[in-house]
Amino acid sequence: MSAPNSSYDPVEVTPLHADEVERMRDEALAAIAAAVTLDDLAQVRIDHVGDRSPIALANREIGALPPQARKEAGQRVGQARGAINQALAAQSAEVEAAAEEQALVTEAVDVTLPWDVAPVGARHPVTTLSEHIADVFVSMGWEIAEGPEVEAEWLNFDALNLGPDHPARTMQDTFWVTPEKAAMVLRTHTSPVQARTMLTRKPPIYIACPGRVFRTDELDATHSPVFHQVEGLAIDEGLSMAHLKGTLDHFAQAIYGDGMTTRFRPSYFPFTEPSAEMDLLCYVCHNEPDAVADCRTCKGEGWVEWGGCGVVNPRVLIACGVDPERYSGFAFGIGIDRTITSRYDIADLRDLFDGDIRFTEPFGVEL
């Protein structure tokens, strides 16, 4: 603080002269207007607003004025300071906005740069298709049953009307567990799960059994010793082949979309009688007259082979403790791997099982 003004002469206080205040204001305003960076503004703030700025120093002199002069000087200085502060605020806002704008421009990035630092997982289509099929049947009130893969011979064969001397046994090229007298096999189908269910639950039974099965086929483009099936079994009063067809038609529509249907051809399985092969309406050409001839999926047939089915042989019911006089049922099975190779046009079945991550990756986590 400067020394008290001893003269008490207002005219003596030069900084408070009107033209002086005006000059300080104008200098400040010019400096503010000239400030285009945040650094400029900081300097302006020191030079023209801060404690050591001319206007601040002038303000301090006001107290030394005689009371009658204080008001006028105070007003003058106050107005000047107001104008400066206002201008500074406005300029600050503008400069800050420009600086921020500049910063955003500077910080811009190429968002097309890859960000692949975290590995992306995927689930095998055999798993996800099995789950999808399970969901279809669960939605119909069915349940999903499972069983062991190393299975008792009795359950894999005998209980299913495939006695030891049945010629159909040799049709299912079976892996036998050592020693042979152990009477165990790698299950050749998921049908033993059906037998297990009938043996342990009372009808009505409506179950689907997805699972891994085994046959002694050498691995090549179209055969695999390890493959996957889903089988279905319904045991209830009054079930007929018509209910089998209704179930399969619904299944086909749930998996392949509206308008799908199936057809039966006679066939033979020891565990069903009558037995049928089922064909699925070709899901590519739908057997439409103008499309079927050139269809690669069904090779012009209009239908693709889908699996086997039939009415449960009463001999199986008896072996599994179900009264064939009261109950009847139907069963069916389809190949999961073949459904995948045919739907996704995969030429080589081996791709499903050699574990190359590029096979699974495109399928993501859901089919």
Add this chain to the structure above:
Amino acid sequence: MKVPVTWLREYVDLPEDLSTVDLAGRLTEFDLKLEEIASSGISGPLVVGRVLSLVKEEQKNGKTINWCRVDVGAHNDASVPDAPGDDVPSRGIICGAHNFVEGDLVVVSLPGTVLPALAHVIPGGEISARKTYGHVSDGMICSSAELDLPGDASGIIVLEPGSAEPGDDAIALLGLGEEVLDLEVNPDRAYALSLRGVARDAAIATGAPFHDPADLEAVTVATDGPGAYRVEVQDPTACPVFAALTVTGIDPTRTTPAWLAQRIELAGMRSISLAVDVTNYVMLELGFPIHGYDRSLLKGPLVVRRATPGEQLTTLDGTTRTLTESDTLVTDDRGPVGLGGIMGGEEVEMTPSTTDVVVEAAVWSAPMIARTARTQKLSSEAAKRNERGVDPTLPARAVRRVADLLVEHGGGTLEDGLTLIGEAPVLPDVTLHADLPARVTGVDIDTVAAVEALEANGCEVAVDHTWLTVTPPPWRPDLTDPYDIVEEVLRVVGYDQVPSVLPTAPAGRGLTTSQKLRRRVGNVLAGEGLVEVKTFPFAGEADWDRMGLPADDVRRRQVMLENPLSAEDPGMTTTLLSGLLRSLVLNIGRGHSHVHITETGRVFLPQAGEAEAPIYGVDRRPSDDELAALSAALPDQPFHVGVVMSGERVRSGWAGKGRPVQWADAIAIVRHLAAVLHVDLEVRQAQQAPWHPGRCAAFVLDGAVIGHAGELHPRVLKAYGLPARVVAAEVDLDAMIEASPQIGPRPDFSTFPVAKEDLALVVDLTVAAGDLEAALAGSGPLVESARLFDAYVGEQVPEGKKSLAFALRLRAPDRTLTDDDIKAAREAAVAAAHEATGATLRH
């Protein structure tokens, strides 16, 4: 079953205009599924030619070729003038073979003929006129190989003189235009392993008249006449009917007529000699296997009996077989001369020089044939038919049919006397309710329709009110049950008649807990960046050795297979790592550096002792105890989860250096699974192959170790040829799911302010951080969590020690903590840490 169409048409008057494709379609709808329609593929002008002249011309290369003029009748082409003999209508053809002379009838493929057998030599196998050896060869004289025919391929085909005229179509003459249906015959339709059976079904399917080839004239030779060969059947169960006829004086120079040889070749059998061919022909025609013995080699009467254990027989295929008492033999004075109904013995085999033949046609027990064929691993054409069941009324007619053909084509004499032992077993009637076909199929089938359908199939049907009594025809031993009858009815009515009716299942319970949790685990693993693979569950010693499993490691005990596909994989795997590591090797070999794979599947853990699964009868449900015994015999087959990771867990890239996978990543995945399953899994330091002994965690659940994770042992990686620092995890998923609570923990947290306290503790290097963490976390009710944020070993701490720094979060459920509270909690934590691990506060 391969069925030449012209042969088939001999027994069924199919409409001329019924195409083979349509016929095959009808048979497919009738359960004789078409595999393919085979034909020779030969087309174009393949004609008969007469060699008018041939001039031998020696070539510079030392070969001699024949420059021939060949008369090909209407196909002669005078516009290609070339000496010699171009004044006579003919064609000039070069031929390199020398087994023919002027005047011979030969087979000529004229330009434009397509011979598939030559497709590998000339484009499309199409013959064209070409300049060779200085002449234009205007066609080719064919050998049997060039026409894909059996026979001597060293020379060209020379036809019997007078058998054809020049210019005749050789495709028809040689049967090369024949179409052959290849039908898949299911095991219940043994009758369709014959022309007779297929023709009958074709007749039913098309409504065309059927002529039964078994409708032969009554056998005129007397039973047990003087020429009847002596036969004794000691086991009529094994052989209910045995018939034999003898033909003598067959001219061994006679060959099989071309048409007959062609038919059996088209049907997929090899033409061998007249006598053998005739027996095969009649088998194909009637579906009844026939065996011929060279009578001059037989010693004494034929006897049918069971083998004595250890008895030996060398069969026609040259295999010496050791027999058991379940095998049935035909013997003579020396011993076995045939495995009844399956294959004859080598010693009495018919040869091309055989003149006297004993023809045998017998009915054998189908299950016994099946058993012998299975145990002897011998599936002959005879066994295939006999094990499924033949028409037992045929033996006398079958031997007569063979004898007649041998007399006709071999010039033999039929000996007077038929041997006929036993009577054809009669098939039991099947009784069913008349509405059963409708009930089972859902098709509106009334009694009239059912009876009609069954009679069309050869059944006799008696209707008694609402019951049908069905007598199956003798060629249908498969029709034993009411449902078999239903199938026969539906086959005629049409499978396409079955309506579509969706059944209503009772309300279900949805997926089981285990199924739901396995799906949850699958999604968590995918979320962890793991790619699911499916590998084969086979493994063997080489896997265990590479994995460095100790000799006594329990995982070396496998469920072994009798017939594995490869010696490398003799049994079922005990760990998912065997498949995952092979898959990792494959992926790295295919150029993927950063591989994160997982598999969820069963492993197979054998029982402690030798387990045998019982075989029960099928006439009733086994008791609960019996079922329990069945299950108890099976190996334990829990679902495991396996994980293998290599390369970078966080990928390097433009944004900076990433992070390689490390032991902790594998453990973290298992911890994550435990968290989502709400399972309290304890992590312990462990030493377990194939992991790095210092970087392996064991997971303990309720006191039992259920898995391991960490970095793999460097020696294991070396054995597999894998890069360094591969990490892996495997846990028993079933055990974790079993322990997963139905309801997860309830949320429990305080809204009062948190107090944070850091503690740096010095412990021995051997102290597990997990133990210290557990001690801190359990040191008092105010401790909300204790999180390790720094681990240090170095100059700042004494030798043999390490510093572990934890951030404690303290909070009370009901108040803001005071300084005194915090101080007390901190001291309690240090004290608990000291008690548990000897930790001291670092200063």
